[in-house]
Amino acid sequence: MAQKDSAFVEIQWRGRPVRVEHVWLSPDRLGAPLIVFLHEGLGSLAMWKDFPQQLCDAAGWRGLVYSRPGYGRSTPRASDEIWHNDFMHRQALEVLPALFEALGINTATKPLWLYGHSDGGSIALLYAAHFPNAVAGAVVAAPHILVEDISVSSIELARKAYLDTDLRDRLAKYHDDPDSPFWGWNRIWLDPAFRSWSIESEIASIRCPLLALQGLDDEYGTLQQIHGIAERLKPTELLKLANCGHSPHRDQPEKVIKAVTQFIHTNNRGDIS
Secondary structure, three states, rough: OOOOEEEEEEEEEEEOOOOOOOEEEEOOOOOOOOEEEEEOOOOHHHHHHOOHHHHHHHOOOOHHHHHHHHOOOOOOOOOOOOOOOOOOHHHHHHHHHHHHHHOOOOOOOOEEEEEEEOHHHHHHHHHHHOOOOHHHEEEEEEOOOOOOOOHHHHHHHHHHHHHOOHHHHHHOOOOOOOHHHHHHHHHOOOOOOHHHOOOOOHHHHHOOOOEEEEEOOOOOOOHHHHHHHHOOOHOOOEEEEEOOOOOOOHHHHHHHHHHHHHHHHHOOOOOOO
């Protein structure tokens, strides 16, 4: 998915105007359900590449992909802006509602679907928990509902790679200011106070169908994450992928698209496809 295809909309957030990079997928599918894609902690609209379009084509649905503030070509994080323990909550409870309003998405009349990856999966869970009537269903890939040692260890390695390798240059292909997402994400995840972060009890209010998937070789989390979701939200469907790391849509795209398409068609009320 090329960044040149994206458009911008302005929202008010954290006391200032913020532009949000976004792209509509297959908007000509009038009346088809809408699925919104929420990227990972170092992701952006462009880093999804073609996966969102492939999924929308397989499902016959419309899609919306965007870069969160601080990411991609959206307004970068201000140099003095520090992300705190509630940074994912603020994305779910402040940015998403403002974005939907700015784009004319009325979740009251037509609830939408969410596909969230990693931090984006956590944001999807938080949005579905706090706005249960706005979400028809959700897919979360490698989500976080608590902080594990493996997550912190891998994020420490990412910090070293950012300082000592070409990681910054590689991220610059996808972010106008790579320091904005990297240090916003990295510093909060490595903050000792963040070790107690958990949304385990908060997700109990989710009412929509839920598919949680995870690679068995995920370097940022264990099956404890999706098992924890299933224990609290029944019947959550689980998909565990062999030979798959932290990004199922990149490592096992065919299996993910097949499973997600089947799940959303089975659980979407009034599915016309």
